[in-house]
Amino acid sequence: MRHDKLEKELQLLLLLSENRSYSVEQLCRKMETSKRNLYYYIEFFRDAGFKVEKYGNCYSIDRSSPFFGRLIEKISFTEEEAIVISRLLNKVKKKNAIVETLKKKMERFYDLGILAKDSLSDKDSHIISVLHDAIKHENQVVIRGYSSPHSKTRRDRLVEPFMLMDSNREVRCFEPDSGLNKTFKIVRMDDVEALSDNWAFKDRHKQMFTDAFMFSSEETTRVEMRLGQLSHDLMAEEFPRTLHNMTQEENGTWLLSLDVCSYIGIGRFVLGLFDDIEVLGDEGFKRYLKEKLDKFNGILA
Missing domain, CATH: 3.30.70 (Alpha-Beta Plaits)
Known part of the structure; x- marks a missing residue:
């Protein structure tokens, strides 16, 4: 029946819009559906204007999709408001089930793990914020003064960042100069400069599993x-x-x-x-x- 199909589509939309990617097998298992039906739903989302991202065997929906933009304008907080609310929740010392539930909901919907970690230095917070925006808008960046113990050098690197990893301690990027996907450590960067140039090698981005x-x-x-x-x-x-x-x-x-x-x-x-x-x-x-x-x-x- 149509309402059963709609329920599956909404369930998949929720899974794909979480702050993580699921493999095809994980999605099929969670939805109790076949791969054929899963690919049908994914194509439906693409046709409806959603930006469906695929890295290896994993899928997610980009939060910059027009539908989310319209929805967020109606019901959600701005990123700055979400950060303030999250920090207030973190100041509650006593264990409280409602507070813990709110924290999880905020983290699941907003990129708070990226935008607002109090334990980070000002420099690292700035770098992560720039990288987060570049990933969101699919822009290239220049990593300034990256220290590489391998080559014993400290130099600038032009890259296309596409995934923050290890609790935002690392970023996965494609480096056009070498033609390779590499993982860069945040702590080894002097700074990051965002460029207006969009990704030029998106088809060569490879996720690190x-x-x-x-x-x-x-x-x-x-x-x-x-x-x-x-x-x-x-x-x-x-x-x-x-x-x-x-x-x-x-x-x-x-x-x-x-x-x-x-x-x-x-x-x-x-x-x-x-x-x-x-x-x-x-x-x-x-x-x-x-x-x-x-x-x-x-x-x-």
């Missing part, structure tokens, strides 16, 4: 395995981020299917509990484990 085992990469690989009770419990305790990727089976085992940035983290776990885990894929992961076991057997021989 961090998996449940704290390995990072521009690409991810899907691995699947069947866990026994022991391996399931230890996985849940040591790597709680994997919990939403587990599905309990009728015979008491658990099916784990998740994206990883490297075989090293998940491989270490599997090799330590190999007699309680059945690896189902991918083929590259199976080869990786076989090579490690062969090498280990060679040491013992």
Whole structure:
């Protein structure tokens, strides 16, 4: 029925407009829908004028979409008003459920994590604010006096910033001079100058992913395995981020299917509990484990 379809569209709109990106698999799971229907809804949003952003396998809706602009004018606070309200809420010392709920709502709708962290220095707050605006408006910036311990240099860098990371300690950028996506640390910057030039290489921006085992990469690989009770419990305790990727089976085992940035983290776990885990894929992961076991057997021989 049409009202059921509308409910799905509104649910997806809420998910895509949060201050984070969801993968296709996560969206399908949360909405209990197929990939085909999900792509249909996404195309509907694009046709309706929403700016749907895609980084790798993840989607989000840009808050600068015209619909949000009209909605915000009607019902929301300005960024300055939101910051003042957030700071007042943070001054409430006594634990209060309503205050905590308000804080979460403010953080979810406004970019307060970017705009107003009292622990930041004035310099870092200014830099993060400039980067945030550049990302929002898709502008290039010049990072002034960036210190690189790798090359032992301090120089200016022309970049296209597109994602703040690690609680705003880092920014992911495309650097036209090198043709590479790089992660820059805020603390190593002297200043940031916003330019009027728009992004020229948006199609070359690549998101940096961090998996449940704290390995990072521009690409991810899907691995699947069947866990026994022991391996399931230890996985849940040591790597709680994997919990939403587990599905309990009728015979008491658990099916784990998740994206990883490297075989090293998940491989270490599997090799330590190999007699309680059945690896189902991918083929590259199976080869990786076989090579490690062969090498280990060679040491013992």
